[in-house]
Amino acid sequence: MIIDVHGHYTTAPAEQQRFRVDQLAALDDPTLPPPAQPKISDDEIRESIELNQLRILRERGGDLMLFSPKASGMEHHVSDQATATEWARASNDLVHRVTELFPDAFAPVAQLPQTPDGELSPVIDELRRCVDELGFVGCNLNPDPSAGYWTTPPMTDEYWYPLYEAMVELEVPAMIHVSTSCNPNFHTLGAHYLNADTSVFMQLVLADLFVKFPTLTFVIPHGGGAVPYHWGRYRGLAERLGRPDPAELLRNVFFDTCVYHQPGIDLLARVIPVANILFASEMIGAVRGIDPETGFNYDDTKRYVEAAAHLGAADRAAIYEGNARRVYPRLDAALKAKGR
Amino acid sequence: MIIDVHGHYTTAPAEQQRFRVDQLAALDDPTLPPPAQPKISDDEIRESIELNQLRILRERGGDLMLFSPKASGMEHHVSDQATATEWARASNDLVHRVTELFPDAFAPVAQLPQTPDGELSPVIDELRRCVDELGFVGCNLNPDPSAGYWTTPPMTDEYWYPLYEAMVELEVPAMIHVSTSCNPNFHTLGAHYLNADTSVFMQLVLADLFVKFPTLTFVIPHGGGAVPYHWGRYRGLAERLGRPDPAELLRNVFFDTCVYHQPGIDLLARVIPVANILFASEMIGAVRGIDPETGFNYDDTKRYVEAAAHLGAADRAAIYEGNARRVYPRLDAALKAKGR
Secondary structure, eight states: OOEEEEEEETTOOHHHHHHHHHHHHHHHOTTSOOOOOOOOOHHHHHHHHHTTHHHHHHHTTOOEEEEEEOSTTOOTTOOOHHHHHHHHHHHHHHHHHHHHHSTTTEEEEEEOOOOTTOOSHHHHHHHHIIIIIHOOOEEEEOSOTTSSSOOSOOTTSGGGHHHHHHHHHHTOOEEEOOOOOOSTTSOIIIIIHHHHHHHHHHHHHHSOHHHHOTTOOEEEOGGGTTTGGGHHHHHHHHHHTTOOOGGGGGGTEEEEOOOOSHHHHHHHHHHSOGGGEEOOOOOSSSOOSBOTTTSSBTTOHHHHHHHOTTOOHHHHHIIIIIHHHHHOHHHHHHHHHTTO | OOEEEEEEETTOOHHHHHHHHHHHHHHHOTTSOOOOOOOOOHHHHHHHHHTTHHHHHHHTTOOEEEEEEOSTTOOTTOOOHHHHHHHHHHHHHHHHHHHHHSTTTEEEEEEOOOOTTOOSHHHHHHHHIIIIIHOOOEEEEOSOTTSSSOOSOOTTSGGGHHHHHHHHHHTOOEEEOOOOOOSTTSOIIIIIHHHHHHHHHHHHHHSOHHHHOTTOOEEEOGGGTTTGGGHHHHHHHHHHTTOOOGGGGGGTEEEEOOOOSHHHHHHHHHHSOGGGEEOOOOOSSSOOSBOTTTSSBTTOHHHHHHHOTTOOHHHHHIIIIIHHHHHOHHHHHHHHHTTO
16 A cells, blocks of 8 residues: 655645635725635546556555645745634535545645634644544644744743644644745745755754653654765764764654655665654645656656665565554554455 | 965964953943053964964865955954954955965965945945955855844845955855854754755846856855755745746856765765865864764865766866865965966
8 A cells, every 4th residue: 555645735725715805805904894604516636646646656656645734825824823823724524525536546734824823722633623523634744934034942842742642642743834925035945845845854963852752743744855965974963962873763754755755765766764664745736847868747646656766675564554553643544444 | 286265263262262352342331441462472372273273284184265254253243443444354354374384285365344234435444454465365155244134235235246256256266154143043053044045046047247256265164154055945945936947057157175074975975966066174163072973073075076976087176176175266376386
């Protein structure tokens, strides 16, 4: 079984974005009526999935994708909590409908109604609603709700603890995933995403978060940003700073395979233990085209995993399935309940 | 000949830092007297170099190091221009003395008196002084003088053009190098440095800076941040965004070898053309210890270059010497004038 842990609903029907546009307009101009809830039929959802993520998943031999709202669309920098909460609910409800229509192919992962330095109780409420009522198996957690200005405390700060307590209780991991960048220095897809991955890993090196929360689990996407490429730097820095070896973090931290060329996946597989690598593609995401050098899609990461010299059959099985079932216990339980 | 293009005077005598402390105190409290200029003897400089960078350079078989003031000490976020100018002058003058005492082993690279969104004319003045009067061969250019808050325009913005005009005229490349981070989200050495490398490369992908300045040259240190590891991502993003292939940037952009483990250098050598890789170690810098897995210093990057399977003897000669002489024409001219 091949599980892709990193997919977003980037192909949602336009009506969903119409709702968001109206919502932001009403926020700007309180004389406008509140936005009408998005009206999307099951057929519209089916079409948006069958022609896109489901088609590609099947073409590439995948079985299941963890599916969350579009990451760049979370827009946590819009600081009004009611707006953030309503937008997260609408986004999660739509993703939930996808997973109800295609229960064998998609499992839901939540957008959280974060705001810059905002209260975490609405965030926790939405996480609980998604997990307890809708069967979500994970969440995306944004380390920079300010969208490129990084005004929120590091992820090791006590500010985040109430959310971590809920995650631990609910047994759901978080994928560390920023949303759009409003800072012109950081292109959302070409800088901000990777910088966030890199920055959060170093925050974890510096603190004892997993001593406090031994069962808290983070997935760092996009192959861990710059981290595996600079693994020697992190080992050396940790030693110089009197911190444990970064390998100690690998009880709680996992990297996905969203690295879009063979040398990158080869490095990941060489440097990071197999038990800490989760198969993922992020299709249909940042990089959608066909690589003229290979004739295949850049984001067809299964080809790179298949070709990685450092991996044997058992390694691939762990990367494709076993690790994901361990990291996402609610996914594992749901699959087992269906005899999968 | 082996040229290390990335070294900082991290071992300057304490008197230099005393000057800085006094300078900042006088800035805080204008009733204090102006700081006394640092008084450092030639012998103190000799000792600080002979026991440290020169010793290690020789032990590792290196011949020459490009040498600039300590990067994290540039502190461009201190926004008073007079303070920035005086600090850059004092720092550059000290580096110049190192290169006068050890002219065969060190060549000087300038700290620029940048401030957040500040005027560039004092920056250009100091660059001209260093190059025209003191024989400097390059400079360090900080894309984020705000120290982790990224309030300055991207490096492709017209804001920077006057400096680029001076660099082109003087034939000096810039190493893109941030200073300390004041943002608790970004550890200076474990996140901010790498993020800056990554972010600036993506800025270059998005704009036509080198159409405007065809002979402008940037060195992106720390192995290019996350860029080579994600080279497929950049190729795919560029195509999606209607931008030229990132390989087009390699007429003007070079990466150093400050990547502190074998798999990282192997990836760099596999992905980036040999002509765009410059040998560097940043010793004595961020990562100073001995890797218990190899028994050698993490930053002994020559060992990784020697062991990189993708490199032959001619490739190593280019990485060690030929590329540096091409990228730093003033270094090449100075060496030729000495018959080297």
